[in-house]
Amino acid sequence: MSGIIYLDSISAMPPRPEAIAAMQPFLTESWGNPMAPHAAGDRPKAAVEHARGQVAALVGADPNEVIFTASGSEANNLAIKGIGGAGAGRGRRHLIVSAVEHPSILSSCRALEPHGFTTAVLPVDSTGRIDPARVQSALTGSTALVSIQAASGEIGTLQAIAEIGAITRRAGVPLHVDAVAASGRVPIDVAAMQIDALSCSSNQLGGPPGVGALVVRRGIRVEPLIHGGTQEHSRRAGLENVPGIVGMGLAAELVRSEVRALRSRLDPLTARLRDGLHSKLENWKPTGHPTERLPGHLSLVVQFVEGEALVMALSRDGVAAAAGVTCRERTAWRASPSLLALGLEQSLAQGAVVFGLWRGNTPEEIDRAVVLIAKNVTHLRALSPIYSERT
Amino acid sequence: MSGIIYLDSISAMPPRPEAIAAMQPFLTESWGNPMAPHAAGDRPKAAVEHARGQVAALVGADPNEVIFTASGSEANNLAIKGIGGAGAGRGRRHLIVSAVEHPSILSSCRALEPHGFTTAVLPVDSTGRIDPARVQSALTGSTALVSIQAASGEIGTLQAIAEIGAITRRAGVPLHVDAVAASGRVPIDVAAMQIDALSCSSNQLGGPPGVGALVVRRGIRVEPLIHGGTQEHSRRAGLENVPGIVGMGLAAELVRSEVRALRSRLDPLTARLRDGLHSKLENWKPTGHPTERLPGHLSLVVQFVEGEALVMALSRDGVAAAAGVTCRERTAWRASPSLLALGLEQSLAQGAVVFGLWRGNTPEEIDRAVVLIAKNVTHLRALSPIYSERT
Numbered sequence: 158m159s160g161i162i163y164l165d166s167i168s169a170m171p172p173r174p175e176a177i178a179a180m181q182p183f184l185t186e187s188w189g190n191p192m193a194p195h196a197a198g199d200r201p202k203a204a205v206e207h208a209r210g211q212v213a214a215l216v217g218a219d220p221n222e223v224i225f226t227a228s229g230s231e232a233n234n235l236a237i238k239g240i241g242g243a244g245a246g247r248g249r250r251h252l253i254v255s256a257v258e259h260p261s262i263l264s265s266c267r268a269l270e271p272h273g274f275t276t277a278v279l280p281v282d283s284t285g286r287i288d289p290a291r292v293q294s295a296l297t298g299s300t301a302l303v304s305i306q307a308a309s310g311e312i313g314t315l316q317a318i319a320e321i322g323a324i325t326r327r328a329g330v331p332l333h334v335d336a337v338a339a340s341g342r343v344p345i346d347v348a349a350m351q352i353d354a355l356s357c358s359s360n361q362l363g364g365p366p367g368v369g370a371l372v373v374r375r376g377i378r379v380e381p382l383i384h385g386g387t388q389e390h391s392r393r394a395g396l397e398n399v400p401g402i403v404g405m406g407l408a409a410e411l412v413r414s415e416v417r418a419l420r421s422r423l424d425p426l427t428a429r430l431r432d433g434l435h436s437k438l439e440n441w442k443p444t445g446h447p448t449e450r451l452p453g454h455l456s457l458v459v460q461f462v463e464g465e466a467l468v469m470a471l472s473r474d475g476v477a478a479a480a481g482v483t484c485r486e487r488t489a490w491r492a493s494p495s496l497l498a499l500g501l502e503q504s505l506a507q508g509a510v511v512f513g514l515w516r517g518n519t520p521e522e523i524d525r526a527v528v529l530i531a532k533n534v535t536h537l538r539a540l541s542p543i544y545s546e547r548t
Numbered sequence: 549m550s551g552i553i554y555l556d557s558i559s560a561m562p563p564r565p566e567a568i569a570a571m572q573p574f575l576t577e578s579w580g581n582p583m584a585p586h587a588a589g590d591r592p593k594a595a596v597e598h599a600r601g602q603v604a605a606l607v608g609a610d611p612n613e614v615i616f617t618a619s620g621s622e623a624n625n626l627a628i629k630g631i632g633g634a635g636a637g638r639g640r641r642h643l644i645v646s647a648v649e650h651p652s653i654l655s656s657c658r659a660l661e662p663h664g665f666t667t668a669v670l671p672v673d674s675t676g677r678i679d680p681a682r683v684q685s686a687l688t689g690s691t692a693l694v695s696i697q698a699a700s701g702e703i704g705t706l707q708a709i710a711e712i713g714a715i716t717r718r719a720g721v722p723l724h725v726d727a728v729a730a731s732g733r734v735p736i737d738v739a740a741m742q743i744d745a746l747s748c749s750s751n752q753l754g755g756p757p758g759v760g761a762l763v764v765r766r767g768i769r770v771e772p773l774i775h776g777g778t779q780e781h782s783r784r785a786g787l788e789n790v791p792g793i794v795g796m797g798l799a800a801e802l803v804r805s806e807v808r809a810l811r812s813r814l815d816p817l818t819a820r821l822r823d824g825l826h827s828k829l830e831n832w833k834p835t836g837h838p839t840e841r842l843p844g845h846l847s848l849v850v851q852f853v854e855g856e857a858l859v860m861a862l863s864r865d866g867v868a869a870a871a872g873v874t875c876r877e878r879t880a881w882r883a884s885p886s887l888l889a890l891g892l893e894q895s896l897a898q899g900a901v902v903f904g905l906w907r908g909n910t911p912e913e914i915d916r917a918v919v920l921i922a923k924n925v926t927h928l929r930a931l932s933p934i935y936s937e938r939t
Contacts, residue, residue, distance in 0.1 A: 228786030261776025367789025385652025395619030398758025
């Protein structure tokens with residue numbers, strides 16, 4: 158994306174050239190059906206299994222526990238409907254989630270409600286953290302699934318997953334963790350954290366779009382979302398996206414070796430952005446937790462400015478950022494449920510902007526972005542009748 | 549796939565180099581999120597919309613009627629569960645399908661049965677054809693959806709979709725057509741055939757795997773299978789597989805201009821294969837309809853031979869074919885429900901082999917394949933105690 162200062166890695170991570178290169182043989186040459194009982198299926202089948210191992214290794218799982226999907230959203234749907242929904246067979250129709258989950262989690266829960274399910278939506282504190290004790294007290298004898306994100310792509314806050322995992326494991330209730338924003342950015346180990354199911358996305362690891370995975374601990378029952386053939390051990394039917402899976406696998410392997418060093422690379426850049434804004438701009442504040450947050454993530458609300466307008470103005474100046482969760486229509490912006498859950502007023506929540514730095518950003522880009530953000534906020538405020546009245 | 553005589557285009561179509569080339573900019577450069585409200589999303593968004601038009605044009609639909617999925621199987625699931633399942637809201641819980649549908653159709657119906665749905669599975673004649681009058685008589689006041697394939701990938705038989713469409717449209721019941729095997733091989737027009745929803749697969753058009761589409765007529769309600777963001781007009785959430793969608797779009801455009809000429813290219817090759825086998829081999833017969841069938845498709849049952857064993861033996865000699873539907877585990881082969889529906893005995897049905905020719909095959913390849921098929925059948929029969937007893 159030449160010429161753009163790209164600070165929107167939460168919406169889409171720039172793909173790693175190695176991952177894209179690894180896909181090519183499976184687009185041009187080894188394009189057979191992995192289930193074909195002849196030689197054309199051999200290499201694609203082996204490649205899918207190799208990628209399964211690479212994704213499993215990233216999160217400390219067994220390769221057989223990886224179910225490839227087409228996106229993180231599909232993985233989240235499969236977790237809620239396929240694991241949570243399967244609770245109905247044992248008379249369990251209660252779900253526990255947090256107020257800051259991704260729309261694919263919250264709307265999957267709503268999709269189960271006509272089938273007799275109820276959802277407990279746990280509140281968060283002003284930093285976006287869920288108190289693990291609240292998970293404990295929300296558990297009932299009919300809880301089918303607890304689903305808590307590892308980190309919010311919108312406010313950056315990391316959750317105390319290991320503490321929550323200890324509670325759910327003790328209660329014998331499966332814990333699903335939406336790690337779409339977190340995986341590749343912070344270390345995650347499903348065994349150590351007592352996670353029963355985990356969603357991740359190829360794109361967020363630096364692989365191609367069109368692939369994701371749900372990692373499900375052995376022994377946890379998953380009802381398929383897509384029925385048909387016996388692909389993915391009959392847990393997700395359909396011709397495998399072999400090139401995409403190969404790209405995701407390699408991206409997982411690459412980020413695994415780098416994830417511990419990522420914070421030391423991105424923290425100074427993120428501080429530079431935050432400090433630069435503090436020095437050049439008034440009437441804004443960061444959202445989410447001050448320290449327990451994703452590396453490279455700076456989310457904020459800017460008073461007297463609409464986030465969407467600021468993001469569009471920045472785009473004209475060559476800076477890419479997000480105005481909250483990108484999984485919405487360009488024109489249908491409303492105040493985000495996650496930000497309202499932090500206790501922010503509607504007017505402030507509408508001024509939300511998210512910067513997602515990535516390993517390719519430079520100090521020079523950050524300095525330039527600070528100048529352009531300050532310029533555009535000043536310009537937009539000059540047009541705002543509310544701001545004029547106030548000053 | 550150099551060195552292989554590839555006669556398994558039903559399992560996986562060799563991708564078109566033009567489609568693979570068209571994907572590249574969206575893997576390496578224009579990888580932004582199409583929903584991002586900044587410049588990085590502009591080109592991906594425009595490319596998805598362009599591809600939507602290309603897919604729509606292939607089947608005579610409006611671009612807004614195209615919902616991209618990750619596979620033909622997902623499209624079939626979305627049709628049955630999302631359109632059929634939505635019938636529950638109007639008290640309609642009756643589905644009509646045929647006995648020769650793909651596993652993704654039949655198992656999606658079964659998935660709705662615990663929710664009060666019943667499925668009428670229409671029989672076929674010995675050529676695999678559904679009598680449209682049977683659709684008429686199966687319709688009830690509570691029929692939510694009729695789903696009949698355009699053609700079987702397993703037995704090649706084409707169905708009288710336009711006749712069925714006239715019946716379902718008159719009855720005001722939506723008709724879904726699984727056109728995964730048919731689209732790109734025979735002309736299809738959703739308006740002329742009165743089809744309300746149609747599934748197709750990128751791979752079968754010569755595009756990359758990991759993409760499919762459900763084309764849904766305006767006004768037909770679809771409940772999403774994957775909830776979350778507002779992608780695909782809120783009918784299918786998740787980050788779009790932009791490169792895959794672009795590849796599917798170009799493949800659709802290419803096959804659209806060639807589909808009418810395909811039969812004249814493939815019919816002589818298919819006849820050459822059939823006639824060659826007739827001259828060199830005894831105790832086999834073609835399955836499916838003799839004339840109303842997919843171009844390039846020859847399906848057969850070979851007596852005293854297991855289809856799976858023959859396909860594996862052929863693979864060792866460099867010929868790729870299928871032993872029925874490929875969407876099953878390599879080791880879990882059972883007699884196919886479709887073949888049993890034709891009235892074939894179990895023992896014959898186990899000898900099923902499917903040859904799916906494609907535009908790249910040559911007469912020389914066919915002649916060589918005939919020799920190798922005859923050789924391997926002879927060899928396998930020599931090992932068969934049943935065949936020895938009989939002769």
